[in-house]
Amino acid sequence: MMEKMIFGRYIPADSLVHRMDPRAKLVFVFAFIAIIFLADNVWAYALAAIFTLASIWLSGITVRFLISGLKPVMILIAFTFVLQLFFAREGQVILDLGLFTIYEEGVRQALMISTQFLLLVFMTSLLTLTTTPISITDGLESLLNPLKKIRFPAHELALMMSIALRFIPTLMDETDKIMKAQMARGSDMSSGPVKDRIKAVVPLMIPLFVNAFKRAEDLATAMEVRGYRGGEGRTKYRLLQWHLRDTLALFSLVLLAGLLGSLRIWL
């Protein structure tokens, strides 16, 4: 069940998106997050959706795979959708169920917010799916480099992030393994009263935490014996290279921002 989650995983491939400079991808995703909030009508959302789908298409990843891999997030989105549906009380009444009334405005709001959420999740997943954790870190560190002048710990931050990203799949595999071991000892996390199910989580969480702490300690020791001493004077084996495609990608984003902005003003 854990093995299908794609959050934080990397899928090796050789698409245009895979080959992009991680700095470009990072700026792209963060800018996209900001830009999407410019959208405030159906046409703008349609445009943003097309833009997202095109990016996904260029990465060689299928939408179906994204949806099946992000199931927990999908459930969350569906939940907010329903919540929004009953929340807004403006506009025409579309459906009167007695206890609940659904208004036109509610449907509009629900659709927009969940689309927004969905596109954000797709884009950020696209970043982690097409970029190795190590390049994300390199990119981030390089982008934050100017901040080192004001003593911002860019290198440390990047390192922490790469370690966290690196260990997400490991932790998931381990969760799966310990869960199986406890199930073999008769623990039952999937049936019975809620109280028992919560209790059944303890035998899973404790070994998981113990192992995680032990691993962190081992990692720290391993880094230390190999002479790690922070980012000062550290050279890089992997060099980042900016290509025309990276400039074009960012340019397409400027275009999108312009279009969304004009749609906002005109409509």
Next chain:
Amino acid sequence: MDISLQKVEYRYAAGSPFEKKAIEDISFTIPSGQCVAIIGHTGSGKSTLLLHLNALLKPTSGSVVIGDRTVKAGRKEKDLKPIRQKVGIVFQFPEQQLFEENVMKDICYGPMNFGVSEEEAKKRARYWIEQVGLSQEILEDSPFDLSGGQMRRVAIAGVLAMEPEVLVLDEPTAGLDPRGRKEIMDMFYQLHKKRNLTLILVTHSMEDAAEYADQVVVLNKGRKVHEGTPRDLFADAERLAEWGLGVPEVVRFQRLLEEKTGRSLPGVCLSIDELAAAWNEQSGGPAV
């Protein structure tokens, strides 16, 4: 209780780009009371196969018959607890499953999940902790303060205290010292003999397979490539090498002896005593 696999196939993450076929087309039967060794090169699918033996994994195609229950691909199964009680699994590195504040509670966890009273569970804990070669004093300690080898033994006691009819072991002695390995393997073997416990053993040690198993199943790249007695299997060193496996030390010694002296014995011997006896019988007197 017999366990029988019929054309079992398992794919991890079926239907995603990470899909990986771990085992395919595996059929064999483990009769009640036998000791079966499963051997194969690393990554050949042994651990995956074991998880099917108590329905922790459901085959993506084929079926597994465990006693009077059938676990079939694509069918929802309810109430698997009775299967899990009858088939106990000691995982690769079982010390990772310890979680309670003291050893006593940890050993009682399994039995009490299967409805054994606290009283009885504690009695079992006191019994099994000695069976795995530790003293009862350790029951009060935190499992996290023990050495790796002690943790392993506690974890094993935790599974044995469930008193399963079939015991499945995934490299139970990996990473233990030679004496500890022998002690633990002998303990399992005694249980197998005395209580007629069915034993299924995954091992990288050809010596263990030769010494303890009635039947050996060989996996290679997710497929079953051989099934038979250790004696037949270890007679064919070349085929074993093809699967990335070797022969027990004693067989290698016998081959060397035969080569040096130019005399050959009728079959392979699986222990040094057996080899000595066979040699003496053939030559009519002690060889060395």
